[in-house]
Amino acid sequence: MSRVYNFSAGPAVLPEEVLKEAADEMLDYKGSGMSVMEMSHRSKVYDGIIKEAEADLRELMNIPDNYKVLFLQGGASQQFAMIPMNLMKNRKAAYIVTGQWAKKAYQEAKIYGDAVEVASSADKTFSYIPDCSDLPISPDADYVYICENNTIYGTKYKTLPNTKGKTLVADVSSCFLSEPVDVSKYGIIYGGVQKNIGPAGMVIVIIREDLITEDVLPGTPTMLTYKTHADAGSLYNTPNAYCIYVCGKVFKWLKAMGGLEEMKKRNEEKAKILYDYLDQSKMFHGTVVAEDRSLMNVPFVTGDKDMDAKFVKEATAAGLVNLKGHRTVGGMRASIYNAMPKEGVEALVAFMKKFEEENA
Numbered sequence: 001m002s003r004v005y006n007f008s009a010g011p012a013v014l015p016e017e018v019l020k021e022a023a024d025e026m027l028d029y030k031g032s033g034m035s036v037m038e039m040s041h042r043s044k045v046y047d048g049i050i051k052e053a054e055a056d057l058r059e060l061m062n063i064p065d066n067y068k069v070l071f072l073q074g075g076a077s078q079q080f081a082m083i084p085m086n087l088m089k090n091r092k093a094a095y096i097v098t099g100q101w102a103k104k105a106y107q108e109a110k111i112y113g114d115a116v117e118v119a120s121s122a123d124k125t126f127s128y129i130p131d132c133s134d135l136p137i138s139p140d141a142d143y144v145y146i147c148e149n150n151t152i153y154g155t156k157y158k159t160l161p162n163t164k165g166k167t168l169v170a171d172v173s174s175c176f177l178s179e180p181v182d183v184s185k186y187g188i189i190y191g192g193v194q195k196n197i198g199p200a201g202m203v204i205v206i207i208r209e210d211l212i213t214e215d216v217l218p219g220t221p222t223m224l225t226y227k228t229h230a231d232a233g234s235l236y237n238t239p240n241a242y243c244i245y246v247c248g249k250v251f252k253w254l255k256a257m258g259g260l261e262e263m264k265k266r267n268e269e270k271a272k273i274l275y276d277y278l279d280q281s282k283m284f285h286g287t288v289v290a291e292d293r294s295l296m297n298v299p300f301v302t303g304d305k306d307m308d309a310k311f312v313k314e315a316t317a318a319g320l321v322n323l324k325g326h327r328t329v330g331g332m333r334a335s336i337y338n339a340m341p342k343e344g345v346e347a348l349v350a351f352m353k354k355f356e357e358e359n360a
C-alpha cells in the first residue's frame, strides 16, 4: 500500500486512523455481524451511531440547545434553494458575492425572490473579502448570506459581516471544524462534508430553531422543508447512513486531537509554512491579499502556464497529487484541510524549493 499526499479541494483527504477503523469494522460492526452499509437506519445499533455523531458534533462546536443539527442529502448545492424556500418570508435577502459558490447561491435565490447583491469582490477576481461593516442591507431582508471560506479563490472572512440585526446564513463547506466558531452569531451554518469532514454526498445544517417553520414558500417540497427533517431527527427518509458513520468517526478523531482550538493551532502552523515560502519565492506567488488568506485552500501561480503544468506533472510523479488549480482560475491550489498532516505541507514546500532551483 502506498498513500500519496492528496491536496484535493474535495472530496478530500481523510484521517488515516478513521479509514483504518472503518476498514476494520467493514464486515462486522461491533458484533452486529454486518457492515454499517447493510444496516437498517431504524435499527438500535444505527440509532446509537447517528445520536453519538450529533452529540460529538455539538460538543466540538459548542452548539447551543436552541439549534438543530440536520444530516441532509443533496450536498451543499441543494441548500442554495432550500435556504430561500424556507427563510424568504418577505422574499428579500442580501447576498455577499465573494466567489463562485456564493454566486451560485445568489443566482439560485433569485428564482425565489428579490436576492440583492450587497457586496462583491468580482472586480478583482475574488482575491479579497469586501468591507462588510456598513452594507446597504434592506430593513425587510430575511437574511444575509455569505460563503465564509472561498474554496476556489482561497479567501476567508476574518470578521463576520455587520448584518444590521438580520439573520446570518453561512456556507462553511471548506472551513467546517477547522477552528472554533460562535454558533450563536449565525441563523444557519451549513456545509458539504466532503471538504473537511467525511465522504461526499451529505450536508450538515446547523439551524436556529425559530427558523424551522411550516411557513415556507408555496410549492416547497416536503423533502426541502427543514421542519420535515428536524421533526424526524434527520430520519424522515433513509439518510446517507454510511457517511454519517464516517463523519462520526472524524468527530471522535477531532476530539482526540484536542478539539477545534487545537485544530486552529495546527492549521495556522501548516498554512504558515506554505505562505511563508510563497512570500519569499521568486517563482511562486499567492493570488489573494494577505489579510484575507484562507487556512484551508491556498491557490498559487508561477505566472507561466507551461511552468504551472510542468510543476503539477512533476509534483504528481513525486506523490503530491491534485495540485492543479480550479479550472476557472488556473495555476495551482493546495487544499490543506484538517486531515492533511504537517509532513504533507513540508513535503510540498520542499518540492517547490527544489523545483524553483531546478527551473530558475
Ligand SMILES: *Cc1c(COP(=O)(O)O)cnc(C)c1O
Pocket: 010, 074, 075, 076, 077, 078, 101, 147, 149, 150, 151, 171, 172, 173, 174, 192, 193, 195, 201
Ligand atoms: C464544494 C462546495 C460547494 C458544493 O458542494 P456540493 O456538496 O458539491 O454541492 C458549495 N460551497 C462551497 C464553499 C464548496 O466548497
